Amino acid sequence: MRGVRLIGSGSSVPDKVMTNDDLAELVDTSDEWITTRTGIKQRRIVDAPDVGVATLAADAGRKAIAAAGITAQDLDLIVLATSTPDDLFGTAAKVQELLGAERAVAFDISAACSGFVFGLVTAAQFLRAGTYQNILLIGADVLSRWVNWSDRGTCILFGDGAGAVVMQDSEQDRLLGFELRSDGRGNGLLNLSYDRDLQTYAPITMNGKEVYKFAVTAVPEVLEKALHRANLQVAEIDWLILHQANQRILDAVQARMGIEPTKVVSNLANYGNTSAASIPLALDEWVRAGKIKPGDAIATSGFGAGLSWGAAIFRWH
Ligand code: COA
Numbered sequence: 001m002r003g004v005r006l007i008g009s010g011s012s013v014p015d016k017v018m019t020n021d022d023l024a025e026l027v028d029t030s031d032e033w034i035t036t037r038t039g040i041k042q043r044r045i046v047d048a049p050d051v052g053v054a055t056l057a058a059d060a061g062r063k064a065i066a067a068a069g070i071t072a073q074d075l076d077l078i079v080l081a082t083s084t085p086d087d088l089f090g091t092a093a094k095v096q097e098l099l100g101a102e103r104a105v106a107f108d109i110s111a112a113c114s115g116f117v118f119g120l121v122t123a124a125q126f127l128r129a130g131t132y133q134n135i136l137l138i139g140a141d142v143l144s145r146w147v148n149w150s151d152r153g154t155c156i157l158f159g160d161g162a163g164a165v166v167m168q169d170s171e172q173d174r175l176l177g178f179e180l181r182s183d184g185r186g187n188g189l190l191n192l193s194y195d196r197d198l199q200t201y202a203p204i205t206m207n208g209k210e211v212y213k214f215a216v217t218a219v220p221e222v223l224e225k226a227l228h229r230a231n232l233q234v235a236e237i238d239w240l241i242l243h244q245a246n247q248r249i250l251d252a253v254q255a256r257m258g259i260e261p262t263k264v265v266s267n268l269a270n271y272g273n274t275s276a277a278s279i280p281l282a283l284d285e286w287v288r289a290g291k292i293k294p295g296d297a298i299a300t301s302g303f304g305a306g307l308s309w310g311a312a313i314f315r316w317h
Pocket of ligand 1: 028029030033034037038113152153156157206207208209211212245246273303304305
């Protein structure tokens with residue numbers, strides 16, 4: 001069996017910044033409330049007509065390809081994790097066109113905020129099987145299109161963005177362990193559902209308290225399972241990159257796992273919850289800042305609507 005390496009990252013966010021104070025002009029909230037409950041200070045929002053999931057994803061993808069030292073022509077597969085595609089029929093092929101990745105087949109996968117981790121494991125199977133050599137995995141979401149901007153319980157949380165990694169086949173397998181889970185019994189906790197009366201998709205609804213409880217119990221469980229499969233102790237992890245939903249969730253998982261706070265990657269203050277984009281967006285920031293180094297052991301976990309959640313342990317490069 002062949003192995004998997006992650007050899008380059010990239011990210012992209014829209015230019016427009018929306019601060020907590022900007023939000024306080026739309027709904028009855030405050031910077032103080034949002035900061036203490038979530039850790040979020042600002043988010044990026046798509047507001048130009050020519051910017052969307054495809055353009056953000058392609059921009060992040062282009063940077064990841066350059067960082068990996070390959071070209072778009074080298075790509076065999078593009079996996080786009082998104083639950084807010086520009087087109088419900090799929091947006092990955094548009095990304096393929098924008099990148100000029102003529103040889104690559106491209107498809108979307110939808111697993112909400114778990115999309116990047118589900119995509120990572122999906123892509124890894126093609127590499128391990130020897131089917132493909134170079135895969136671009138992108139997480140991209142534009143949740144601002146689907147937020148109810150008069151619901152202060154949800155609109156404060158989300159932002160737009162994209163992050164990408166290039167995965168390559170290798171003799172050595174750097175994907176050390178993973179665990180993926182779903183539980184449809186919690187499907188009603190977080191939705192962006194088709195509404196028969198509206199004849200379109202209704203804005204996001206969420207039971208925040210229940211989602212919070214789910215995250216702080218389910219995430220440590222899958223992380224521990226994935227660490228066990230990776231044959232690694234918690235202390236051997238260099239970085240914990242959780243889906244950037246809420247600083248309180250990050251802190252609770254860090255405390256439960258007994259991971260040193262300095263190992264927890266967090267950039268949600270600047271971007272909010274960018275769904276499938278959040279993990280590669282944070283990874284890319286830490287890689288470009290020189291904090292994450294080749295060989296570092298990274299534990300990552302995505303969690304969210306479905307319910308869906310998962311963890312993966314990998315070494316960078
Ligand atoms: N500004 C000011 N007050 C707000 C508010 C806001 N943006 N949103 C809610 N409130 C109010 C509520 O109306 C409620 O008031 P009441 O007591 O008068 O009814 C009070 O604050 C408490 O609301 P509650 O929903 O119980 O707050 P909470 O402590 O659970 O925090 C979340 C809300 C959304 C921050 C929190 O539940 C959370 O982070 N959940 C996880 C969400 C998540 O990460 N989802 C994505 C997963 S992928």
